[in-house]
Amino acid sequence: MNKLTARQEKFCYEYVIDLNATQAALRAGYSEKTAYSSGSRLLKNVEIQKFIQTLQADLEKTAGITALKVLKEHKKIAFSDTSMIREGWMTLKSYKELPKEIKDCIQEVVTRETKYGNEVKIKFYDKQKSLDSISKILGFDAPTKIEQKIDFDSLTDEQVNSLIAKMTE
Incomplete structure (x- = not known):
């Protein structure tokens, strides 16, 4: 060429x-x-x-889109630790201080003026939807080969390991 x-x-x-x-x-x-x-x-x-x-x-x-990039974005949402902020209203200054990993998990931001200053309301993306997407991408939602109830308490470690090996074949 x-x-x-x-x-x-x-x-x-x-x-x-x-x-x-x-x-x-x-x-x-x-x-x-x-x-x-x-x-x-x-x-x-x-x-x-x-x-x-x-x-x-x-x-x-x-x-520039790969399955790995999609998976990483879902991972960010599914496993994000948003406990550092609360759902609801916060100040604009504290929003600006959030790490990028948290900002990437934010679906919607609404600001309003109050007598105390600007406040920001944050809504996060749905963690469960991201977990479901991860499961689908990785094949975790596929039916297992063993579809019977097993009482793991009555099995030896060797029997449990054998069952796990069969399930992953």
């Missing part, structure tokens, strides 16, 4: 966002007067077509 210029490459990345050649040309830095014709001309370039096909074939890579 011939080397694309930085602007041509930017055009390709912008084009796969909305498949609009004119807008992609504008966002890539082509002039407003020539964006339509530049976009059309760029789409006829064989090397650009190949690069766009490569990007479209791997949108996960293009968007």
Whole structure:
């Protein structure tokens, strides 16, 4: 593949966002007067077509989204320690001091003015939904191979280990 210029490459990345050649040309830095014709001309370039096909074939890579990133975001929400703040109203100053890990778990922030200053109400994302998503991603919600009730208290350690090994086969 011939080397694309930085602007041509930017055009390709912008084009796969909305498949609009004119807008992609504008966002890539082509002039407003020539964006339509530049976009059309760029789409006829064989090397650009190949690069766009490569990007479209791997949108996960293009968007920078991986299963691991999704899992990490769910993990942040599911296992966040929000005990350092309470659900409800707090001051704007204390909100600004929250660590990024906690801010990432916040779904909604509402501010209001009071006679004591600005207050902030915080609503967190649903931890249970994130736990459910993690379970689904990791396959923890799949039915087990052993579907009988077992009285673990009556089993020896060796029998328990044997059952666990069977369940994970």
